[in-house]
Amino acid sequence: MLIAEVSDKYDLSQDTLRYYERIGLIPRVNRNKSGLRDYTEEDCKWVEFIKCMRGAGLPVETLIEYVKLFQLGDATVAARKELLIGQRDQLLTRMEEMKRVLERLDDKIARYEQTIGAKEKALMAHDS
Incomplete structure (x- = not known):
């Protein structure tokens, strides 16, 4: 599979794929007779794995290791x-932190909704 196809399939730019290969984030991709990168199924599994892990916030350095x-x-x-x-373990800790932040945001939004609702009721009562 050519780099353009891999780029489309995994929604990663070709530059990103080249960068990942250059820094060792994915193993070196073989080239076809024309010198173009020719991704195998195994190469694509690496791309998918790295995209998943990066999406979860794993550091590039850790993935290179x-x-x-x-x-x-x-x-x-x-x-x-x-x-x-x-x-x-680090991801679980971040997820717990994010859950606390989400709960705080939900609480803040609920307070704004109460404030807005009370003001709307007051305006409606005043207009009646």
């Missing part, structure tokens, strides 16, 4: 697992 460990083979399975567990 994960890819390097993966490329070293089965001897790094435990290290990769620990890296992902650490990231999961």
Whole structure:
């Protein structure tokens, strides 16, 4: 699959895909006879994984480390697992923080709705 197709499929710019490859965020993509990147199904799985992890807020540096460990083979399975567990724990903490912020926003919005509702009632009573 050419880079334009991968770009469309995963809603990532071609520049982003090239950048991800250049910094080691995704393994090096093979080239076809014309010298164009030719993404395999395995390459696309990496793109999808990285997009998912970045969307969840995992740092680029951590993901680069994960890819390097993966490329070293089965001897790094435990290290990769620990890296992902650490990231999961951080994500859970951020989700709890976001839940508290969401509750606070909901409370603030509810107060504004009460204030606006009370003012509208007062105006309607005044106009009657």
